[in-house]
Amino acid sequence: MISIIFGILLLATFSLGQQCNQAKIINVRTWTSENSKLNIETAYIIQFKAQCQNNARNVPFYGEIDGKFLVSSADATGETYEISWSEPIKKARSGEIKVRIFDEEGYGAFRKAQRSGDFSKIKELHTVTLYHQGSYKGPSIQIEFLVTILFGVIFYFAKSSINKIQN
Incomplete structure (x- = not known):
């Protein structure tokens, strides 16, 4: 009886767990928030589509930024993915930010490499370069002061x- 239950659970695990075979990242778009007058944090967003050889959908992808990982979210169709994060405006960096995108297998290999210290065999699916020009803080001199x-x-x-006319 226990072996039957175990077999059913194992079958359910294999049928529900999908992996994206030979993933190809396409249609990459990036956004950042730029107005510090309206926001207290700078938001960074990367949106992309993933084409899987086995047509898998809603599979996790991971974005790596300076050794920290962020997991992707998928839209209702399961084809468009998004990786997003935010930083306080005072700590938000500007310029080019490189984000490496990994699938489940690459993520596991990266975590294993972090423990061993050997990153030579790690290969990401795609590297996205996000450009943030910095947050607009308004004019350096306020108009009221100039007036x-x-x-x-x-x-x-x-x-x-x-005084000259009166003298």
């Missing part, structure tokens, strides 16, 4: 002219 200075200069010249 106040301009008003002060006009007032000074007007007062000086009045």
Whole structure:
């Protein structure tokens, strides 16, 4: 009886667990938030489609950034994936950010390599270069300050002219 239950559980595990064979990453798009006046964190988003030889869908992909891994999420169709994260604006980096994308097998190999220290055999599916130009913090001098200075200069010249006419 126990062997029958174990066999059913094993069969369910194999039928539910899909892997993307010979995955090809296509249609990569990236976005970042850029306005620090409206946001307290900078958001980074990478969206891509994965073509699997075995037409697998909703399989996990992993994005690696500086040794940290982020798992992907899939849309309702299971074909479009997204990897996203956010950082506080003060710590958010700008410029090119390289994100390596791995499948389940590559992720496992990378974790194993982290323990052994041998990264020579690790191969990612795709490397995405995300460019963030930095967050817009507004003008360096506020308009109200400029208007106040301009008003002060006009007032000074007007007062000086009045004093010259009265003398």
